[in-house]
Structures are given as C-alpha cells and as structure tokens.
Amino acid sequence: xxxxxxxxxxxxxWHIEAHGAMRVPGVIYAREDxxxxxxxxxxxxxxxxxxxxxxxxxxxxxxxxxxxxxFPIGGVAAFDPKAGGVxxxxxxxxxxxxxxxxxxxxLSLEEFQPLRERLAESLFxxxxxxxxxxxxxxxxxxxMDAMLRGGARWAVEQGFGEEADLERTEEHGAMAGAxxxxxxxHAKRRQRDEMGTLGSGNHYLEVQRVTHIHDAGAASAFGLRxxxxxxxxxxxxxxxxxxxGTEFLKAMAVSAGQYxxxxxxxxxxxxxxxxxxxxxxxxxxxxxxxxxxANRQIIxxxxxxxxxxxxxxxxxxxxxxxxxNTCKVEEHLVDGAKxxxxxxxxxxxxxxxxxxxxxxxxxxxxxxxxxxxxxxGTASYILVGTAESEQLAYSxxxxxxxxxMSRHQATRQWRGRExxxxxxxxxxxxxxxxxxxVAEEAPGAYKDVSAVVEAADKxxxxxxVARLEPLITIKG
Amino acid sequence: MEEAKTARTPPYWEHYPHQADMGVRxxxxxxxxxxxxxxxxxxxxxxxxxxxxxxAAVSIRCSAPDLELLLVDxxxxxxxxxxxxxxxFSRFRVTLxxxxxxxxxxxxxxxxxxxxxxxxxxxxxxxxLHVIERDDGTWVAQCVVDV
Numbered sequence: 001x002x003x004x005x006x007x008x009x010x011x012x013x014w015h016i017e018a019h020g021a022m023r024v025p026g027v028i029y030a031r032e033d034x035x036x037x038x039x040x041x042x043x044x045x046x047x048x049x050x051x052x053x054x055x056x057x058x059x060x061x062x063x064x065x066x067x068x069x070x071f072p073i074g075g076v077a078a079f080d081p082k083a084g085g086v087x088x089x090x091x092x093x094x095x096x097x098x099x100x101x102x103x104x105x106x107l108s109l110e111e112f113q114p115l116r117e118r119l120a121e122s123l124f125x126x127x128x129x130x131x132x133x134x135x136x137x138x139x140x141x142x143x144m145d146a147m148l149r150g151g152a153r154w155a156v157e158q159g160f161g162e163e164a165d166l167e168r169t170e171e172h173g174a175m176a177g178a179x180x181x182x183x184x185x186h187a188k189r190r191q192r193d194e195m196g197t198l199g200s201g202n203h204y205l206e207v208q209r210v211t212h213i214h215d216a217g218a219a220s221a222f223g224l225r226x227x228x229x230x231x232x233x234x235x236x237x238x239x240x241x242x243x244x245g246t247e248f249l250k251a252m253a254v255s256a257g258q259y260x261x262x263x264x265x266x267x268x269x270x271x272x273x274x275x276x277x278x279x280x281x282x283x284x285x286x287x288x289x290x291x292x293x294a295n296r297q298i299i300x301x302x303x304x305x306x307x308x309x310x311x312x313x314x315x316x317x318x319x320x321x322x323x324x325n326t327c328k329v330e331e332h333l334v335d336g337a338k339x340x341x342x343x344x345x346x347x348x349x350x351x352x353x354x355x356x357x358x359x360x361x362x363x364x365x366x367x368x369x370x371x372x373x374x375x376x377g378t379a380s381y382i383l384v385g386t387a388e389s390e391q392l393a394y395s396x397x398x399x400x401x402x403x404x405m406s407r408h409q410a411t412r413q414w415r416g417r418e419x420x421x422x423x424x425x426x427x428x429x430x431x432x433x434x435x436x437x438v439a440e441e442a443p444g445a446y447k448d449v450s451a452v453v454e455a456a457d458k459x460x461x462x463x464x465v466a467r468l469e470p471l472i473t474i475k476g
Numbered sequence: 477m478e479e480a481k482t483a484r485t486p487p488y489w490e491h492y493p494h495q496a497d498m499g500v501r502x503x504x505x506x507x508x509x510x511x512x513x514x515x516x517x518x519x520x521x522x523x524x525x526x527x528x529x530x531x532a533a534v535s536i537r538c539s540a541p542d543l544e545l546l547l548v549d550x551x552x553x554x555x556x557x558x559x560x561x562x563x564x565f566s567r568f569r570v571t572l573x574x575x576x577x578x579x580x581x582x583x584x585x586x587x588x589x590x591x592x593x594x595x596x597x598x599x600x601x602x603x604x605l606h607v608i609e610r611d612d613g614t615w616v617a618q619c620v621v622d623v
Contacts, residue, residue: 190559249599253545254545406495
C-alpha cells in the first residue's frame with residue numbers, strides 16, 4: 001500500500017480521510033514497513049467498509065490486515081442500530097468465531113523432552129485434523145440445538161471440561177441470543193461429523209514453550225513463567241459456521257437493494273441490524289459462535305486425555321479462550337456518551353482493558369489475555385488488553401501474523417517435506433496429514449509476527465506479555 | 477437450457493493468487509463450460525483431480541438472480557456435497573438457463589491413501605467474482621475461495 005495516500009498521525013497510526021461515499025475516516029494501526037507490505041486492496045476495503053450505513057467513528061485495520069472479503073482481514077467496525085447500522089456476514093467471515101485458546105500444562109522442558117515424540121504422535125492420532133476429518137461425536141437434532149445454544153457450557157455439561165474452563169472463555173462459554181432455528185438444516189448437516197475437529201488451512205494445535213516474558217506483572221497474573229510449556233488450539237466453527245456464512249452472504253447480497261443499501265461491492269453484503277434478515281443472521285451467527293466454543297472445548301478434552309496418559313498427575317488448566325471472527329453487542333464511549341454498538345471483528349481479537357466487567361474476577365485487575373497465533377516456525381504471543389485500546393479501536397488488537405504470500409506462491413517456493421525437515425532440525429515437530437498443506441502454510445509465507453505484535457503494542461491496542469515458540473505443531 | 481458446447485479449443489482452468497486464499501478461474505466456450513472448469517479449479521485447490529475416479533454421480537440444482545451469484549451457488553453446492561458425502565469430484569457437467577443451473581458432479585469417496593488433501597474450501601466468495609464473455613467469444617467464470 002502506498003503510504004502517500006495516508007495521513008501519518010504517529011509512527012503506528014495512519015489515517016485515511018473520508019472521501020467519496022465514506023461516512024467516516026479509515027484508521028490503520030501499523031508501522032510504515034507493515035503498511036507498505038499490505039495489498040492495495042486493504043486500502044480499498046477499509047474505505048468501502050467506511051461507506052456502510054450506521055458506522056461509528058472509523059473503519060479500522062489492525063497491524064496484520066490483509067485482503068479479505070468485503071471487510072479486510074484484520075478489520076474492525078462498529079455500527080449503531082439507532083443510526084440505521086448494519087450487520088454484515090462478510091464482516092464476520094465464513095469461519096464464525098474462529099479463535100485461539102491457550103492451556104497451561106504445568107510441565108517443564110525437562111519433563112517434556114523425553115516424551116516429545118510420543119506426545120506428538122498421540123496428539124496427531126487423537127485430534128482429528130485436516131480436510132474431511134471427522135470426530136467421534138454424532139449429535140442428534142435435539143443435541144445439536146442444545147450445543148448451538150450452550151456452546152462450551154453445553155460441552156462441559158456433557159463431560160468435555162470443567163466449570164473453571166467456562167470462566168476463562170469469552171461469554172462464559174455460552175453466547176447469549178443464539179437461535180438454532182435460524183441455522184439451516186444444511187448447516188447442521190455439514191456439522192454432523194465435524195464436532196471436535198481442527199479443520200485445515202491455518203488451524204493447528206501447538207505445544208509451545210514460553211521463551212520470553214515482556215511484562216512480569218501481567219505474566220504472573222496469567223500464570224506464565226519463562227520455560228513453561230503451554231498448549232494452544234486455533235480453530236473455529238467448522239462446516240456449520242462456513243455454511244451459515246455462505247447462506248447469509250447470499251441472502252444479504254440479494255436483499256441489499258430492498259433495504260436501500262448501496263453496496264460498493266457485493267461482497268460487503270449486509271442488512272440493517274433491526275431488519276428481520278439482520279436479526280436472523282444475528283441469531284444464527286451467535287449459534288455459530290457457540291459451535292466454535294464447543295468445538296474448542298471438545299478438543300481441549302481430547303488434549304487433556306493425551307496429556308493424562310503421558311504425564312499422569314499433570315492437569316491442563318485454561319488460561320483463556322478468544323475468538324477473532326465475530327460481531328458482538330458492546331457498550332462503548334463515543335464522544336463522552338455510552339452507545340450500544342455492534343462491533344464486527346474480522347480477524348481481530350477483542351482486547352478488554354483492566355476493570356472491564358466482562359472479565360473474570362481473576363483477570364479483571366490486569367486485563368484480558370490476547371492470544372496471537374504465529375506460524376509453525378516462528379512465535380506466538382500473549383498480550384494483555386489496555387485501558388486506552390477502547391478509544392483506539394473499541395478494545396481490539398491483531399489476531400495473527402497475517403499472510404504475506406498467496407498459497408500459490410508458497411507451494412512454488414517450498415516443498416512440504418523440506419519445511420518439516422528444516423523445522424525438525426530446529427527442534428520443532430510437525431505432524432500433518434498433508435505435505436502440500438504444510439508447504440502452503442510455510443512460515444515464510446507469513447508476515448513477521450513479531451513486527452505485527454510490536455506494532456499492536458506500540459500503538460497501544462494491547463501490551464506485550466510473553467513470547468512462545470512452538471515445540472510440536474499438529475497442522476490441520 | 478443451454479448445453480455446454482463441444483470445445484473447439486480445449487476449455488481450461490487455472491488458479492490465480494489471492495493474498496490469503498486462492499482464486500479459481502474456469503475458461504470455456506460457453507458460461508456452462510466455464511462453470512465446469514471453475515469447479516475443476518476449485519477441486520484442484522483441495523486435491524489432485526487426476527487422482528479422483530469419476531465413479532459416482534451427484535446431481536446438483538441451483539437458482540440465483542444472475543450468472544455470478546449462480547457460479548458462487550454452484551461452487552458452494554459442491555463444497556456442501558463434498559463435506560457431507562465425504563467425496564471428491566473430478567468431472568462436471570453443467571446446463572444453464574433462466575437463472576437455473578442443473579449440474580452433475582462425478583467423483584468418488586475419499587480414499588486417504590490415494591488422495592492427498594491440502595486444504596478444505598470453506599466457501600466460494602463474491603471476491604473477484606466475474607462471469608464474463610471475452611472479446612474472443614470465450615467465457616470466464618472466476619472467484620476467490622476461502623480456505
């Protein structure tokens with residue numbers, strides 16, 4: 001992206017003046033080198049989102065922003081129903097409530113090392129990963145609806161976890177307002193065999209080691225020490241979420257004219273929040289959030305089973321679970337007044353600051369853990385929400401490294417076997433059903449995650465707490 | 477219904493880059509042929525179509541107000557059939573007319589030992605979505621698929 005089109009507010013904050021049909025300005029949080037590496041489409045998409053009815057303050061892009069569908073990935077935008085605000089299926093994305101959860105293992109590197117190969121094999125064997133992988137759980141129609149209403153809470157009630165997990169999951173594990181009756185039979189059918197599966201693409205389960213503590217106070221509150229072994233799980237709402245996204249994207253594209261919405265691009269398809277279609281999507285999307293929360297909870301159970309066999313007596317406790325493809329109703333201060341807004345985060349993580357009432361008691365004083373996934377060969381980061389983030393981008397931060405290169409380019413540049421061997425030499429075990437998938441996800445195909453989180457930190461979106469490096473990656 | 481014409485020069489498919497995902501493009505002598513090729517392009521995102529035996533047929537019907545939405549519906553219908561039947565497809569037949577698509581996808585059940593599957597397609601998107609006739613009379617059907 002040409003920075004000549006932007007107004008530099010500070011080293012990490014760049015503005016796009018409202019022009020043409022834009023109702024609000026655009027704001028990009030990143031350093032100049034990251035912005036220069038962004039596709040021009042990000043600029044176009046930030047501007048397009050700014051044209052949608054009822055948008056409040058600005059159309060935001062996080063430091064890892066890249067070209068998405070309608071909204072940029074790494075995009076944040078809030079809409080006010082009282083101002084004709086809209087809800088957009090593209091602003092949430094196909095993988096509704098895709099997110100990351102991180103667990104403490106209580107293991108030291110010395111305890112882990114002798115069993116690393118066996119642990120990798122057991123996790124790969126037990127956690128369904130890759131295209132078309134199926135889980136062991138089959139839900140009846142009634143059970144499916146209960147899962148869509150109850151999310152991780154449903155999963156815990158079914159024996160897939162413990163009460164303490166729910167406190168450390170956004171929405172206490174169950175997104176309110178889910179309406180399984182607005183989830184189509186097709187979407188439910190697509191999910192039938194996919195409960196407790198990772199999926200493919202950039203989804204993974206990783207065993208990681210904390211290699212550096214940036215903020216001792218927050219790390220201590222999160223229970224993180226240098227050398228600790230963690231497990232992070234990155235996945236979403238699987239076929240159900242994809243099908244909901246597909247169906248509502250079409251419904252919104254077809255009916256936009258009827259609602260008097262002029263779309264600069266069909267992929268920005270949206271509906272007024274208060275319209276019947278908007279409300280149906282909201283109910284279905286919330287059911288999709290619950291599906292993702294239940295899915296990560298079931299995978300947590302499978303992970304705990306594997307660890308219990310290899311490391312008897314060790315218990316995996318949940319640090320936190322965040323989603324980065326959502327639309328949530330939140331109260332935010334806008335020009336000194338509290339407003340109820342529908343905040344879309346597409347490839348962006350909510351990052352609540354200290355004192356926020358939605359945080360569990362144990363974290364309220366310090367702020368929300370913000371879990372940022374890296375790539376197989378680099379690092380992941382844990383950040384903490386800041387007080388100032390609310391005024392910057394509705395308490396939002398980045399969600400990952402963000403791709404720098406297409407899958408197409410990546411497969412030309414790397415072979416899966418070479419990637420696996422090279423990482424093995426560095427002590428990282430990769431297990432994946434597809435070597436082509438590994439090549440497409442090669443670490444070099446992504447932006448430098450360290451530069452992305454540094455930008456988030458410096459911009460004030462969230463504060464760096466800890467760096468983690470992979471030891472084992474189960475790649476979908 | 478308009479039958480896909482027999483190709484004078486072979487129809488073809490290709491991928492094109494998108495930063496996070498993959499663009500699929502089918503080119504043929506009619507919209508129907510371009511749709512068939514776009515389906516092959518999408519299959520090749522997931523797995524090698526030449527390794528998929530066209531043993532079993534699945535019928536697909538879609539309707540949409542225009543050709544572009546119909547292309548996305550067609551590709552998404554294939555995504556759904558693959559996901560729920562555990563199948564991969566390698567041959568496609570499409571007839572188009574009056575906002576309707578009738579299609580047949582031929583393929584087989586996934587066999588892990590023969591079919592390496594790189595990535596699943598979550599859905600076809602409206603990004604870079606075009607169904608157009610080029611100056612030389614050939615048709616292009618393309619969009620980005622979310623993986």
